Amino acid sequence: MDPVAAARAVVEERHPAARAAFLGGSILSERRTAFSDLDIVVLLHGTPAPYRESFRFRGWPVEMFVHTEDTWHAFVEREIQRRRSPLLWMCADGLLLFDADGLGARLDAEARKLAAAGPPAVAAEELEDWRYAITDLLDDLAGSTDQAEMLFITAELARRVGELALNVSGSWAGGGKWLARRLDAAAPGLAARLHDAVREALGGRVESLVAVTDEVLAQVGGRLWAGYRRGGNP
Numbered sequence: 001m002d003p004v005a006a007a008r009a010v011v012e013e014r015h016p017a018a019r020a021a022f023l024g025g026s027i028l029s030e031r032r033t034a035f036s037d038l039d040i041v042v043l044l045h046g047t048p049a050p051y052r053e054s055f056r057f058r059g060w061p062v063e064m065f066v067h068t069e070d071t072w073h074a075f076v077e078r079e080i081q082r083r084r085s086p087l088l089w090m091c092a093d094g095l096l097l098f099d100a101d102g103l104g105a106r107l108d109a110e111a112r113k114l115a116a117a118g119p120p121a122v123a124a125e126e127l128e129d130w131r132y133a134i135t136d137l138l139d140d141l142a143g144s145t146d147q148a149e150m151l152f153i154t155a156e157l158a159r160r161v162g163e164l165a166l167n168v169s170g171s172w173a174g175g176g177k178w179l180a181r182r183l184d185a186a187a188p189g190l191a192a193r194l195h196d197a198v199r200e201a202l203g204g205r206v207e208s209l210v211a212v213t214d215e216v217l218a219q220v221g222g223r224l225w226a227g228y229r230r231g232g233n234p
């Protein structure tokens with residue numbers, strides 16, 4: 001059974017009265033692997049939505065995200081404020097499996113519009129937080145001689161630098177493999193440079209990682225440590 005047929009079958013079995021459903025994720029792209037799952041967004045009239053569930057269906061791993069129209073909007077709005085909305089993108093880039101009453105078409109159009117508009121701008125204070133955190137990691141990198149510490153310092157530094165680069169470019173954020181994919185689109189070559197630089201750093205040569213990090217930091221004012229201050233919560 002192909003993925004589209006499998007996705008339709010699982011929705012019909014689990015939620016035969018669904019208003020609409022989308023199939024998203026890597027399963028529809030050239031990046032599909034033997035471990036890719038069926039990412040399915042289902043829209044219901046009411047309960048038991050909202051919920052998400054992972055399960056297997058006829059040999060397929062399935063991630064199902066079940067919403068009402070209202071909860072879909074609420075989740076997407078909350079995720080957009082974090083500049084990272086998997087739910088939005090599963091609909092914007094996904095395949096509309098079926099549409100019983102027109103809701104699917106409306107959400108498809110809205111998701112595409114919101115995705116194309118891009119995430120909200122990053123506040124100046126948040127950029128300072130990024131600069132400070134990355135500067136602190138660079139200091140840790142310069143001072144560490146422990147291989148276990150170096151592993152986690154370099155991994156955290158690469159992640160934060162990649163995320164900062166996406167913020168600077170006004171691009172949507174992503175985690176895990178989606179961080180690499182977003183970087184490929186927003187800053188071609190950066191993910192590969194970070195990969196090579198991390199490998200060199202773990203071998204004792206940190207110069208490349210420091211250089212690529214400083215290049216990204218330079219776009220927002222460079223390193224920041226002395227003079228950084230934040231008030232505490234009461």
